[in-house]
Amino acid sequence: MGDLLDRIDSPQDLKKLSVDDLSRLAQEIREEIINTVSRTGGHLASSLGVVELTIALHYVFNAPGDKLIWDVGHQSYAHKLLTGRRREFKTLRQFGGISGFLKREESPYDTYGSGHSSTSISASLGIAEALRFKGENNKVIAVIGDGSLTAGISFEGLNQVGDRQRDLIVVLNDNAVSIAPSVGALSSFLSRKLTGRFITGLRRELKSFLQSIPSIGEDVYKVLRRAEDSLKSFITPGILFEGLGFYYVGPIRGHRIDILLETLENIKKWERPILLHVLTTKGKGYLPAERDPANFHGVGPFKIATGKPISQKGQPRSYTEIFGQTMVSLAKKDKRIVGITAAMPEGTGLDRFGKEFPDRFYDVGIAEQHGITFAAGMAAEGFKPVSAIYSTFLQRAYDQILHDVCLQNLPVVFALDRGGIVGEDGPTHHGLFDLSYLRHMPNMIVMAPKDENELQHMLKTALEYGRPASLRYPRGKGCGVSLDTEIKSLPLGKAEVLQEGADLAIVGIGSTVYPAWEAARRLSQSGIQATVVNSRFVKPLDTELFCSLAKKVKNIITVEENVLQGGFGSAVLELLAENGVSGVKVKRLGIDDRFVEHGPVDRLRKECGIDTEGIEKAVQEMLGDKGK
Numbered sequence: 099m100g101d102l103l104d105r106i107d108s109p110q111d112l113k114k115l116s117v118d119d120l121s122r123l124a125q126e127i128r129e130e131i132i133n134t135v136s137r138t139g140g141h142l143a144s145s146l147g148v149v150e151l152t153i154a155l156h157y158v159f160n161a162p163g164d165k166l167i168w169d170v171g172h173q174s175y176a177h178k179l180l181t182g183r184r185r186e187f188k189t190l191r192q193f194g195g196i197s198g199f200l201k202r203e204e205s206p207y208d209t210y211g212s213g214h215s216s217t218s219i220s221a222s223l224g225i226a227e228a229l230r231f232k233g234e235n236n237k238v239i240a241v242i243g244d245g246s247l248t249a250g251i252s253f254e255g256l257n258q259v260g261d262r263q264r265d266l267i268v269v270l271n272d273n274a275v276s277i278a279p280s281v282g283a284l285s286s287f288l289s290r291k292l293t294g295r296f297i298t299g300l301r302r303e304l305k306s307f308l309q310s311i312p313s314i315g316e317d318v319y320k321v322l323r324r325a326e327d328s329l330k331s332f333i334t335p336g337i338l339f340e341g342l343g344f345y346y347v348g349p350i351r352g353h354r355i356d357i358l359l360e361t362l363e364n365i366k367k368w369e370r371p372i373l374l375h376v377l378t379t380k381g382k383g384y385l386p387a388e389r390d391p392a393n394f395h396g397v398g399p400f401k402i403a404t405g406k407p408i409s410q411k412g413q414p415r416s417y418t419e420i421f422g423q424t425m426v427s428l429a430k431k432d433k434r435i436v437g438i439t440a441a442m443p444e445g446t447g448l449d450r451f452g453k454e455f456p457d458r459f460y461d462v463g464i465a466e467q468h469g470i471t472f473a474a475g476m477a478a479e480g481f482k483p484v485s486a487i488y489s490t491f492l493q494r495a496y497d498q499i500l501h502d503v504c505l506q507n508l509p510v511v512f513a514l515d516r517g518g519i520v521g522e523d524g525p526t527h528h529g530l531f532d533l534s535y536l537r538h539m540p541n542m543i544v545m546a547p548k549d550e551n552e553l554q555h556m557l558k559t560a561l562e563y564g565r566p567a568s569l570r571y572p573r574g575k576g577c578g579v580s581l582d583t584e585i586k587s588l589p590l591g592k593a594e595v596l597q598e599g600a601d602l603a604i605v606g607i608g609s610t611v612y613p614a615w616e617a618a619r620r621l622s623q624s625g626i627q628a629t630v631v632n633s634r635f636v637k638p639l640d641t642e643l644f645c646s647l648a649k650k651v652k653n654i655i656t657v658e659e660n661v662l663q664g665g666f667g668s669a670v671l672e673l674l675a676e677n678g679v680s681g682v683k684v685k686r687l688g689i690d691d692r693f694v695e696h697g698p699v700d701r702l703r704k705e706c707g708i709d710t711e712g713i714e715k716a717v718q719e720m721l722g723d724k725g726k
Contacts, residue, residue: 193697213526219255260343348375422447489529517570524696546608550576599627
């Protein structure tokens with residue numbers, strides 16, 4: 099670790115450094131981030147891109163009194179290093195270590211927790227209003243990326259901030275490359291000079307003077323103001339934000355600490371909505387990340403010298419890859435199939451589909467609500483849209499699923515990647531709620547494959563039934579099974595019996611099926627004979643099979659990688675009750691009423707009691723003396 103970073107345990111220590119030291123500190127921070135993420139994995143490119151901006155914000159403002167709100171939070175690694183967590187930084191995203199996102203319980207400097215995008219502006223306005231009620235005049239600063247600004251909630255927040263004219267600074271971290279350097283340099287110069295105390299005061303005095311002159315003065319001021327606005331709108335996107343009631347500043351160069359400090363010092367004196375447009379380079383300071391920022395957005399452990407992942411040879415292909423492959427295969431035979439994603443073409447596996455069928459592929463940006471209603475519109479005209487979205491992000495479009503898809507019974511397919519526990523990204527990203535929030539929607543089919551072969555059959559099934567349908571599958575590698583050359587539809591609502599036994603039934607769904615099957619194999623060695631069922635469907639359930647099982651074995655354990663409330667196990671209990679089946683003992687295994695923290699997937703599954711050992715233990719407890 100560098101000697102400058104060694105001296106910093108808080109932003110107060112940062113302020114003791116000279117301005118000349120800050121560029122060297124930025125380099126030390128980058129080295130620490132790269133070294134750590136190469137071991138732990140994490141969001142590398144986004145954090146490298148905001149190092150100078152983070153330093154400048156903490157140097158100029160006085161957190162935690164001044165409130166700094168980072169959108170999403172995956173770019174907060176430099177922030178963590180400057181706010182008392184540098185010694186713990188080596189535990190980043192590790193079980194029991196610090197989070198890869200912002201957490202209020204982790205540090206008083208984490209003003210607002212986040213892991214999903216586009217919440218910062220709305221949250222910042224709420225915080226600013228609360229401070230006003232308390233009589234506090236601390237500054238509130240929201241940092242949001244250009245990608246996050248595509249979400250509707252961002253503009254809803256901007257609209258209210260501008261309407262109420264509250265004292266709030268929005269920093270737009272723009273790491274796109276569409277603004278040429280010459281334009282940026284000119285605009286940076288104008289922005290810095292026009293925010294200086296002298297120019298700002300002169301403009302205010304000129305306005306006052308001209309408006310004091312009857313009729314003529316007011317007209318002259320309007321002409322001058324229009325001239326300034328015309329220049330700014332010609333060379334910057336500022337006209338959009340000024341139309342929303344913000345004073346637009348920028349764009350400025352986000353890796354020049356001197357420019358950042360001067361501009362921030364100027365605008366912090368104002369008491370009005372300000373939008374500061376900062377140009378940054380995603381992955382700055384690490385060449386592989388600069389060349390391929392998308393690949394280094396979220397990474398596993400990698401070799402620093404080459405940027406190549408430290409991979410385990412012989413790993414099965416991922417569910418995501420199989421999904422993408424199946425989409426291409428099915429779309430070649432059906433021109434009505436279209437693929438839709440929300441800023442995740444690579445993450446969902448639809449990038450391959452997009453290359454094969456560019457006219458039938460849509461990336462709507464971080465706009466899940468729009469994406470689902472857009473899909474509903476296409477379905478209304480006879481197409482077969484597949485919306486591939488992470489389980490945790492589909493939550494953002496709950497109303498659109500209900501109102502625009504299910505109510506109209508439109509055949510939109512929801513392909514939910516990252517269903518279940520996702521690992522080191524933690525509670526904001528675990529997909530532990532979709533079985534519950536989808537199964538109670540009328541007209542919705544809910545499925546989960548036990549392996550990657552069944553995934554391809556379920557995708558075809560979803561596309562052929564002509565109604566809303568969802569299939570969820572886990573992050574990462576598949577089970578390594580061979581793939582059928584012919585993709586077939588599955589009978590709607592029919593489960594699969596994998597083995598029969600007289601003592602009890604273990605019923606799994608999705609990723610829990612193979613652990614249940616392995617638990618049954620182990621139990622058989624101690625004389626316990628279990629029926630193992632792959633439910634395949636959460637809705638509709640196989641009524642005939644479940645009722646007959648309950649009457650035969652009298653003991654049922656359901657296993658799901660989902661919250662227990664309203665989930666798969668609840669569906670089984672409801673089915674038995676509705677069909678008058680009594681005298682059966684049912685134990686549900688799943689996620690208790692809590693948020694699951696970050697850590698390795700296998701470790702977290704063990705903690706939740708849904709791995710092979712947990713299932714085996716639950717069976718032994720249920721059967722009492724026979725299980726011993």
